[in-house]
Amino acid sequence: MATSLKNLSQHSDTNITDISHKKFGIVVSEWNEEITESLYEGAVETLRTHGAKKENIYRKNVPGSFELSLGAQWVAEVKEIDAVICLGCVIQGETKHFDFICDAVAHGITNVGLKYNKPVIFGVLTPDNQQQALDRAGGKHGNKGDEAAITAIKMLGF
Template structure:
């Protein structure tokens, strides 16, 4: 969680494996595109920084965060994909819709990782407002995309 004491773009270099031959599927929600594009850029930059080959990073777009679990399942089912990173942003609104979407997405992504026994990473922001999202998509709290990518790398080294 990003707070004044923790920046999403700061992480330990412990347990970083060689990922030159690893293949990453990155799913990007088109909803809240300004945020998700920044998260995607952070994830790709971090993967490349740690040795991933550009040709081994595959991007697919989905309409919204709710669609991330099914798309993650499709990618995770592909033997050549080593890890899936799910990028999305659901901003709190005036109704309970936020609660249902966030719960479904979190549970769905978790279940895909367990089903396919490979890293399926939750890179979904669930802020209260647009400013909190911007703060976590390359703003004052770093970039959740960086965190998602380094999590994928470290889980591959488990």
């Protein structure tokens, strides 16, 4: 979680493994595209900075965050993919829809990782408003895409 004490783009260099031959699938929600594109750019930049080859980073889009779980499963089924990064943004609204979507996505992404025994990373923002999302998609609190990519790298080094 990003706060004034923790920036999403800052991380420890422990457990950073060689990823030059690793393949990454990134599943990106098209909903809240301004936010998710920034998350994607952050994730790719972080992967490339740590040695991932451009040709080893595969992107798949899904309509919304709810669909991230199935999209992640389809990508995780590909044997050559070493880790899957899921990027989305669900902004709190006036109804319980937010709670149902966030819960389903969190459980779905977790289950895909357990089913395929490979890192499937939850890079989904769940802010109260658009400004909080912007602050966590390259703004004052860093970029959740950076954090998701570092998490994938560290899990591959486990």
